[in-house]
Amino acid sequence: MSGYFDHIAPVRYEGPDSDNPLAFRHYDPERIVLGKTLKEQLRFAVCYWHNFCWDGADVFGEGTFQRPWHSGADALSLAEQKMDVAFDFFARLGAPFWTFHDYDIAPEGSTIRESRENFARMIDRAAQKQEETGLQLLWGTAKNFGARRYMAGAATNPDPEVFAYAAAQVQQALEATHKLAGANYVLWGGREGYETLLNTDLKREQEQLGRFMQLVVEHKHRIGYKGAILIEPKPQEPTKHQYDYDSATVFGFLQKYGLENEIKVNIEVNHATLAGHTFEHELATASSLGILGSVDANRGDHQNGWDTDQYPNNVEEMTLACYEIIKAGGFTTGGFNFDTKLRRTSIDAEDLFHAHIGGMDTMALAFMKAADLYEQGELxxxxxxxxxxxxxxxxxxxxxxxxxxxxxxxxxxxxxxxxxxxxxxxxxxxxxxxxxxxxxx
Amino acid sequence: MSGYFDHIAPVRYEGPDSDNPLAFRHYDPERIVLGKTLKEQLRFAVCYWHNFCWDGADVFGEGTFQRPWHSGADALSLAEQKMDVAFDFFARLGAPFWTFHDYDIAPEGSTIRESRENFARMIDRAAQKQEETGLQLLWGTAKNFGARRYMAGAATNPDPEVFAYAAAQVQQALEATHKLAGANYVLWGGREGYETLLNTDLKREQEQLGRFMQLVVEHKHRIGYKGAILIEPKPQEPTKHQYDYDSATVFGFLQKYGLENEIKVNIEVNHATLAGHTFEHELATASSLGILGSVDANRGDHQNGWDTDQYPNNVEEMTLACYEIIKAGGFTTGGFNFDTKLRRTSIDAEDLFHAHIGGMDTMALAFMKAADLYEQGELxxxxxxxxxxxxxxxxxxxxxxxxxxxxxxxxxxxxxxxxxxxxxxxxxxxxxxxxxxxxxx
Amino acid sequence: MSGYFDHIAPVRYEGPDSDNPLAFRHYDPERIVLGKTLKEQLRFAVCYWHNFCWDGADVFGEGTFQRPWHSGADALSLAEQKMDVAFDFFARLGAPFWTFHDYDIAPEGSTIRESRENFARMIDRAAQKQEETGLQLLWGTAKNFGARRYMAGAATNPDPEVFAYAAAQVQQALEATHKLAGANYVLWGGREGYETLLNTDLKREQEQLGRFMQLVVEHKHRIGYKGAILIEPKPQEPTKHQYDYDSATVFGFLQKYGLENEIKVNIEVNHATLAGHTFEHELATASSLGILGSVDANRGDHQNGWDTDQYPNNVEEMTLACYEIIKAGGFTTGGFNFDTKLRRTSIDAEDLFHAHIGGMDTMALAFMKAADLYEQGELxxxxxxxxxxxxxxxxxxxxxxxxxxxxxxxxxxxxxxxxxxxxxxxxxxxxxxxxxxxxxx
Amino acid sequence: MSGYFDHIAPVRYEGPDSDNPLAFRHYDPERIVLGKTLKEQLRFAVCYWHNFCWDGADVFGEGTFQRPWHSGADALSLAEQKMDVAFDFFARLGAPFWTFHDYDIAPEGSTIRESRENFARMIDRAAQKQEETGLQLLWGTAKNFGARRYMAGAATNPDPEVFAYAAAQVQQALEATHKLAGANYVLWGGREGYETLLNTDLKREQEQLGRFMQLVVEHKHRIGYKGAILIEPKPQEPTKHQYDYDSATVFGFLQKYGLENEIKVNIEVNHATLAGHTFEHELATASSLGILGSVDANRGDHQNGWDTDQYPNNVEEMTLACYEIIKAGGFTTGGFNFDTKLRRTSIDAEDLFHAHIGGMDTMALAFMKAADLYEQGELxxxxxxxxxxxxxxxxxxxxxxxxxxxxxxxxxxxxxxxxxxxxxxxxxxxxxxxxxxxxxx
Ligand SMILES: [Co+2]
Ligand SMILES: [Co+2]
Ligand SMILES: [Co+2]
Ligand SMILES: [Co+2]
Ligand SMILES: [Co+2]
Ligand SMILES: [Co+2]
Ligand SMILES: [Co+2]
Ligand SMILES: [Co+2]
Structure with a gap:
């Protein structure tokens, strides 16, 4: 099955003059910049969901990708095929890290028990894959927003049973992340927000969310997990208003629940855009508050504000962002994750490579330019x-x-x-x- | 000089069937709603600056209003004429409160000493005016953004001398507010923000601002002022990014500097809009965090996001807002201030009346509708x-x-x-x- | 199967004092306003797609509605069940018109021939349903954007075979609309636009689109269809830039291809919002250019610009819109179509009723208020x-x-x-x- | 007086390795690109108004620039000093063109007659300056939006006397442009739009505007002026809705009034942004419609949509724009005008140089990159x-x-x-x- 990418050779660094569209022109993983290799500085990760789970559908049209692992067999076999393909892709691309949600890698079952069994089984397979390939996990997370049960939120749901369901998912996903030696565990509150105040008890929901986060931190310490816990702020979408609006809002929230030394933020470029900020603003703010954790490097559309999750391609914008990261001391547990997705008209296997290569070259070039700015010191x-x-x-x-x-x-x-x-x-x-x-x- | 409004009779409540455009149709100050008169519930205030200082200029064109007190005599005489006109307007309109910045009512002099003398003199006159008319002060504030010296911020200026200048202004304005028995003192950080991170030390500026706010709170207690200290959040404009972005951001900031029990927020409708929130969201958020102080009732343009400071005229939107205020227990020191301005093509004296009457009727009707929602209890x-x-x-x-x-x-x-x-x-x-x-x- | 709504009684007008949430409080279909009944003035239509085809999925989560006709049988049986339910809903609600896309009512087959046969069969059933219920068709249209083949446009596709496929669909849908005595035929260019100029020949695509519209108009005359041809402008989404941006853009386009007397516009509230206009602006513009055709009454989110397709609920905004429609002489072939969808958390059968009742009451009240404004004449x-x-x-x-x-x-x-x-x-x-x-x- | 810039040497091209902040690093005027010198390709122009008339005031604060020619003498002497300084700046910077509004260069008098005399006198001086310096005029225009009389529009004013006043201004400004051998004459409809439909007759105003444009074109031919007439589209600001919304809207308007072969567009980067378009979209659209005339190269703020008129500094964005211009055949009468303004905190004489040098280098580099893209031909x-x-x-x-x-x-x-x-x-x-x-x- 992993023959899907066999026609594409592992991607190599060939330098800025290469005209091979399937080579890196700027990302030379072994190049030393500011005292470390670029691989160590940038800590690139590739996400599982957009690349291997999404079928290219949008709200106006059906799937366009027609990947072989999307249909034609039972759910667990497809999940296994998908994992083989995914790790083959990671390896050919040469990204050192990957990221996932629990039900990206495993199919949900018809009961919570069956779902947990599926997930446990796929985690074992992932552990084996990591060992075989040397790939590492940048972060794991739980998909507490996709299933119908979460339509009105997970921790902030009006029904405490849903809170319990979400807690069970996070408990298993956090322990799986621990097992896979993930550098971080991320909380993205996809539906932790509201659609209308008319049916919402804002104060109560925030208290539920605060308690949920405390539970996660307590459990982390209990199981001895040493990675960082991260919140990914996003101002809106899918819900009209989300509680983790931006870094400053998250900081206020963390202080209220005594968590400002326990949780950091995972900043996404287009979530900054959506909140009315520049990306570098969000980085500088988080850094000034001591909560800068990791980055999702995908861009949105400045023009219409859509969260298009496109690959970064603007070196000038990313240079200013990298400059903030460098001033903050660079990544510790964090890295640059590509929470990116192809345009739905980019339907070929090689489009996945073009897209990631472009994104990685953009970030590498931007990081080197930012290092120059930093070392030169004039600013x-x-x-x-x-x-x-x-x-x-x-x-x-x-x-x-x-x-x-x-x-x-x-x-x-x-x-x-x-x-x-x-x-x-x-x-x-x-x-x-x-x-x-x-x-x- | 106060003859300017002599052709306009004091505004009276005439009921919803009146077709007198210069009467209230909904704001009956003595009507009892939720156990108090509307006058006590709504606590309407009229601002000095837009109504009496602004000349109708915009960035593309010259002043259009040509008020007699804008030119033709020495600065102090004009300021005195302006105050006579203003209090005449307040009285004819029947708003119980007014609001001002220090250099709205007094002309700046050529030195800080002269400016302070001018201000002190005009405060005496204002005290006398209040006594004569029975009008009260909802809040005072200092204009720490208009003068050239503040072009790069006041408390957050790179130059500590500017901080000192701003501190001197606030000290005098706070004491003046105390003297005039103002119910609140407002801090609006017009230029407390940045234009570009390239020339900005974000962390340092926020520390300066935190210290400034502590100084104001300390002084308040020292002089025995019992009113509330309020911050007016605004996400941007005039600076590209302002530190007091929205209520949640301010709450995080206050906690950081130990001020969350000392300072509340003054929420402006169009500042909520600019931050990507509904007005009722900002109210509900501030209420849930225990920092809801007062309201500036002016609307912006939902379409293009401009801070147009128009008078509220959408009863449906304002009903939802008033419902949040009622659920929060109503105003204590706060009120509805009209930080509103005329369209620059509304050049006549009576336009000032049309505008305020429409705004007050809108808020009164919305408050009564919200009270119905609240009393009916179904929601x-x-x-x-x-x-x-x-x-x-x-x-x-x-x-x-x-x-x-x-x-x-x-x-x-x-x-x-x-x-x-x-x-x-x-x-x-x-x-x-x-x-x-x-x-x- | 049509038992789905059996627990909900046909909706009646009960007047403003009714507290029955499943009755009209303002929409009295027989009330005479400006010389016609409200039913004749408003010409309400209910859409097929959002109400009966959409399953409640969004980009972050699975379907929530779980309607019985969405799975469990072969495609044609499901389509028949769906049509029974739909007409039962239309009748219970009391809307005089309905609207559809070809593949809303029929399942696409595995070939173009099979698809056309399915559609022809369902059109016969629809004709019979119309006869049984007295319901009329406000407009028909073709779904030239959902299938994978249209991912890069229909008429503007780089491949002329796709143009031919789209032409075949529109030929059949136009003739079906003619057969069902539809008052209008609508062209909505869902993917007639571009994602990036890098792969786009803008001029060529517009020429393709111009020719396509000429073909449709020529065919209309050939078959003797007397209804109006309408374009529905939308500035963006699903494509980043759409050629039918707004009414003024469409007018320029129509003139270029000699179609300004042949095609009018179907204006949607949230498409106006997305283009940076008020709804009343789009109506006034189209009216001034002589191309005002019909209206999709769904609202978006003013705050974040999303095309949320919510039901109209702001009487003040809709009054201004209705005032423009009345000044333009009211609808001839057009009407108010609800191209609206439920919030995905409104999962019950009765939510479909609450939503449409609210929308119809809002528009009816707004129309009556606008008629008052018009008759009073002061403006x-x-x-x-x-x-x-x-x-x-x-x-x-x-x-x-x-x-x-x-x-x-x-x-x-x-x-x-x-x-x-x-x-x-x-x-x-x-x-x-x-x-x-x-x-x- | 022109001693104002004496401490700044004429700006020279020194190549990309220069670290002289007051030299060009990319704009080598004599470099041949695509068969012409960069000077001929780019046709840079500097505007008079923002650089020499604006005093740095914004809506929240007073002027910051304190230029010597802004006060201290009679209006005509100041205007003469200003012109000396302006031409000294143009020459030191090395831009080949300039642009102006009538009352940028001359003070308005107390009557229309006196104003016209002042303007005539300053035009003579400008003609002499052009002769002395070899500088050329890219375009002239009339300021039909600044004076109080234009508060409700010029050609679209409800009062035909205002139309006549505007016509008189344009007649003199067009003839002055002819006399100064201006390559183009621009119409920017600053207040040709509306604030609210409640007081507006949209159709009537557009007819007035159509007639106005016909009058200008007729007069152009009568006096034998061979330059191009350009409209500068802008969607909003200062009025809420402007009739010249974007290129597609202008094209529809021109066709309606039979002017599509007589008038082209002057596209401004931030006006494209404000209309929800990319800059390259506006260029490609105008080009496809045959109405691409000239460019105002100033950028706005993508984040908040403000028309900040900043200098272009994003090479990647401008490369895509230049690629469209090159595909369209390059400029004929048009050029790159800097309708740009300093940040109001950039108060020194040298800031004017930094800003223009950065803008010119950005556009020159972008043009060379775009030429490479074009010559390489892969796209x-x-x-x-x-x-x-x-x-x-x-x-x-x-x-x-x-x-x-x-x-x-x-x-x-x-x-x-x-x-x-x-x-x-x-x-x-x-x-x-x-x-x-x-x-x-
Ligand atoms: Co995202
Ligand atoms: Co993300
Ligand atoms: Co404001
Ligand atoms: Co305010
Ligand atoms: Co829509
Ligand atoms: Co629609
Ligand atoms: Co502009
Ligand atoms: Co311009």
Whole structure:
């Protein structure tokens, strides 16, 4: 079955001058950048769901992909075929990590017991595949939004039985992630939100969600799992309003439930877009709050705000993002996951390769450009200089609590101060960035 | 000078059948709704800036209003004329409250000292005006965004001297608000945000802002001011990204700086829109977090997202908002402020009346409809019933910490649970709301 | 099979004071408004696809509705059951019209021939159902976007064989509509657009589309069909850019291909929203260009721009829309079609009734309010008076071509003109509208 | 006075390795690309208004720039100083063209006569400046939106006297453009639109606007002006809805008034964004309709949709745009105008240079990359191949009118056709573009 990709050779780095569309031109996994290999810095992961489960359907049309493992046999055999194909793809592409939801890899059964048995069986197979291929798990997660039972939420469902069902799924998925040595466990609250306030008890639902997250953290410690727990913020879709709106909202939520040192965020490019932010804003915010965990590198459509999950292809935008990641110290447990999907008209096996190669080259080039910006240091020096006053007497007194409001008013009046505006040089700084991006390969 | 409005009679309530365009048809200040008069419930305030300072200019064109107090004399005389006109307007309209920024009512001088003297003088005049008219102050605030010195922020400015200047302004404005018995003091961070991350130290700026807010709270207690301190969230404009993005973001910020019990929010309809939320979402969120303070009732443009500051005129939208306010217990220190402005083509004196009358009637009608919804209780019963399971055994065990994740998984598996979805009845509930809105006046 | 709705009594008009959630409170079909019954004015239609074909799935989750006619038998039997249920629903609801796509009512076969046979058979059944129930067809259309073959467009496909396939479908669907005495035939170009310019020949695709529309119009005349041909504009979704963007774009297109007197538009509320317009703007534009045909009354989400196809529930917004329709002379062949769908959590049979009842009551109430506005005439008098100068000497000379640019310049300079601005009274006019909406039932 | 820029040396091309922030790194005016110099291909123009008239004020704050020519003398002397400074800037920057509105260069007087005299006087000075510097005029236009008289539109004003005033302005500005040998004359309908339909006669206003445009075209021919007349589409702002929404809308309008061969469009990047389009979409559309005239190269904010008029800095986005311009045959009368403005915090003289240098380098680099894409031909070959069927028998019969709808249906059924979908290769093509952009300088 894994013959599906046999006509495509393993992808190699051939350098920027290669005109082989199925080679990397920028992602050289062994190249040293900022003291580590690119493979170690970027920690690329490929997702299971869009690539191997989705059939190309959209709300206006039927599936277009017609993959052989989508029909024609019993569910478990298809799941096994799918896993063979998936690991074959991961290996040919040369991504070091993968990511999955529980019921991406296993078919749901007709009861919770049967579903758990299916999942347990496929986890064993995945463990074996990991061992055979050397591939690692960036993160696992549970699909608490697809089944009909979750139509009104999982942890935030009006029915506590649904909460229990979701808890059972997360317990098994977290333990499976632990078993597969996953670097992180992700919580994406697909339907943890509301459609209309008319039928919603907002406060109650948030309390349910807070308790759910505490339960997950408690269980993590109980089983000795050392990976990070991540929340993936998204402002809306599928529900009209989602509780994990953006990084700042998640931070407020975590503090409320005493979890700000236990849970970090997995930031997706198009979820930032949907929340009205730039991607680099979300990264900088999470970093400043100490909760930057990992990244889903897929882009949406800036024009209409759709969460199209396209592969990153804008080096200029991604350079600014990588610069924030580098300033934050780079990834520890996190990495760049491609939670991306093909256009539904890209129906061939090789389209999966074109797409990932383009995404990985974009991120690799952007990371190298960002490293140049960082090492060259001009931007940082400009910023440090701009705020220099805060390192001096007045600034230190203010921040150190040596001056109260009345004291500051006295200072201002006594000195009859008239602060002089200084150009913020935005255009010059933008040119500075482009100078780095377009002056070398 | 206050002859400007002499041709317009004080506005009276004449009932829904009146065809007098300069009468209230719904706002009957003495009508008892939910145990108080509408005047006490709604606590309407009129703002000084848009009505009396703005000249009708936009970025593409010159001023259109040509008010007599905008030119033709020295700055202090004009300010005095303006105050006479303003209080005459407030009185003829019959709004019980007003709101202002420091340099709306006083002209800035050529030095900080001169500015403070001007402001002090005008505060005395305002105190006298309040006494004469019985008008009250809903809130005061400082204009920490208009002057060139604030072009790169006030508390978040790279220059601590600007911080000091802003602190001096707020100290005086807070004390003035105290003197005028203002019910609240508002902080609106007009330029507390950034234009580009390239020149910004995000973390440092937020620390500056956190310290600033602590200083204001400390000073409030020092001077014995009993009103509430409010932050007005706005996601963007004038800066591309503002730190006080929305209620959830502000709540996270307040917790970080230990201020969540000291500061509440002043929610503006169009700021909710700009942040991608409905107005009722922002109200429900703030209420659930215990930080709902007051409201700016101006609407933006849903279509293009502009912060047009138009007068509320959609009873259906405002009914849902008022319903959230009523569920939250109604206003204590807060009220409905009209931070609204005329269309720049509405150039006549009477347009100021048409606009406010329409806004006040809209809010009054919406409040009465919401009170009907609340008293009738059908919506609340539906919601209570929907979550009934959480008041029973399983729900209480979950929330009470009696079941851990493994315990929940055992429960689910042992019982082989299969929770049954229940219709969420969104369309029926929407009809229920319209039934109340369109069945009585 | 049609027992599905047996527990729900036919819906009756019970008046605004009824608290029966399954009765009309405003839609009294026999009430005379502006000289016709409401039934004749509103010409309500119910769509087949969302109500009877869609299973409640979204991109993040499986179907939720589990209708008995969705599985469990062969495709043609299911199609027959579905038609029985659908006509039973139409009759119980009391909508006078229905609408369909070819492969809503018939299952696609494994070849084009088999598909056409299935469709022909179901059309016969539909004709019989129409005769039995007295129900009429507002419009028919062909589903030229769902099948995999249409993934890159129908008329605008790079492959002319696909064009031929689409032509065959439209030929049969147009003739079926003729046979069923449909009042209109609609062309909705679901995938007539592009995803990326990189693989698109924009000019060529538009020429293909122009030719396709000419073919349809030619065929209509050949077969003697007297109904109207309508295009349904939509700016985007499913494709990133669609050629029938909005009414003004369609008008330019029709002129280019000589079709501006042959084709009109079917305007959908949320397609207007998506194009950055208000619904009333699209109506007024189409009316001013002489191409206003019919309406799909479903609303989207103003907040995030999603095409959610919800039922109309905002009387204030719909009043402004109905006012434009009334000014345009009302519907001739057109009507209000509900191209609406339930929230996927509204899973019960009665939710279909709640939703349509709410939508029909909203439109009926809005139409009556708009008729009041129209009959009262105050708005129109204001507008006529505002432009009165254009009916006088200078205005008539300009429009009549009696003054050229130089002549106008001479006029301006010789008279040293200084035109005096006049208030545009937007706020007063908004109040005037609310006075009508909230003063009577 | 023109000493204002004396500390800044004329800007030179120094190549990509230069680290001089005040040099061009990519714009080498004499470099030959696609058979012409870059200077001839790009035809850069600098605008007068944002650079020399705007004082840095926004709706929340006062002016920040404090240019010496903004105050301190009588209006005509200031205008003369401003012109000296402007031409000094143009020359130091090395842009070959400039653009202006009538009352950018001359102060409005207290009467129309005085205004026209001022303008005539400044036109003489401009003619002399052009002669001295060799600078050319890309286009002129009239400011028919700034003055209070235009608050409700110019050609679309309810008052025909305002139409006459606007006509007089355009007559003088068109003749001035002719005198200065301007390559184009632009009509930008700043307030040719509406705020609310409640006070608007949409049809009447469009007829007024159609007549106005006919008058301009007639006058152009009468005076023997050979330049192009251009309309600059913009969907909204300052008015809520503008009649010149986008290129497709303008095309429909031009056809209606018989002007489609007389007027072309001037496309602005951020106006495309505001209309929900990509910039390249607007270019491709205008090109396909034969109305592509010129370009305003300023970008807006993709995130919040603001028309920020920032300098282009995204090479990847601009490469796709330049590729469309090259495919359309390049500019004839048109060029790249910078209708751009500084961030209001960029207050120094050198910021004007940083900004324009960055913009010019971005466009030059993008144009060279696009030329590479064009010359390499791979994209075009892919597209040609994709539509090859339309050059063959079936395609030619369809387009040539040899098959009617019934004939196509017969063809499809007789052959029992089953067209085979082909991958559209979007991701591969995106990679192809990046390969060109990032493989050479
Ligand atoms: Co996503
Ligand atoms: Co994701
Ligand atoms: Co605001
Ligand atoms: Co406000
Ligand atoms: Co739609
Ligand atoms: Co529709
Ligand atoms: Co613009
Ligand atoms: Co422009």
């Amino acid at each position: 940082q020096r400009f910023v440090d200089n701009r705020y220099a006053g805060w390192e001096q007497d007045l600034g230190q007194k203010i921040l150190g609590g040596k001056l109260d409001l009345a004291g500051l008013a006295d200072y201002a009046v006594d000195k009859n101060i008239a602060p002089k505006p200084v150009s913020s040089r935005q255009e010059m700084l933008e040119n500075m960035v482009n100078r780095v991006i377009f002056n070398r390969n | 609340q019963r539906f919601v209570d019933n929907r979550y009934a399971g959480w008041e029973q055994d399983l729900g209480q065990k979950i929330l009470g910490g009696k079941l851990d994740l493994a315990g929940l998984a055992d429960y689910a598996v042992d019982k082989n649970i299969a929770p049954k979805p229940v219709s969420s009845r969104q369309e029926m509930l929407e009809n229920m709301v319209n039934r109340v809105i369109f069945n009585r006046n | 129109q008098r204001f507008v006529d008076n505002r432009y009165a100068g254009w009916e006088q000497d200078l205005g008539q000379k300009i429009l009549g071509g009696k003054l050229d640019l130089a002549g106008l310049a001479d006029y301006a300079v010789d008279k040293n003109i200084a035109p005096k601005p006049v208030s545009s009274r937007q706020e007063m006019l908004e109040n005037m509208v609310n006075r009508v909406i909230f003063n009577r039932n | 075009q070959r892919f597209v040609d191949n994709r539509y090859a069927g339309w050059e063959q028998d079936l395609g030619q019969k369809i387009l040539g009118g040899k098959l009617d709808l019934a004939g196509l249906a017969d063809y499809a059924v007789d052959k029992n056709i089953a067209p085979k979908p082909v991958s559209s290769r979007q991701e591969m093509l995106e990679n192809m573009v990046n390969r060109v952009i990032f493989n050479r300088n």
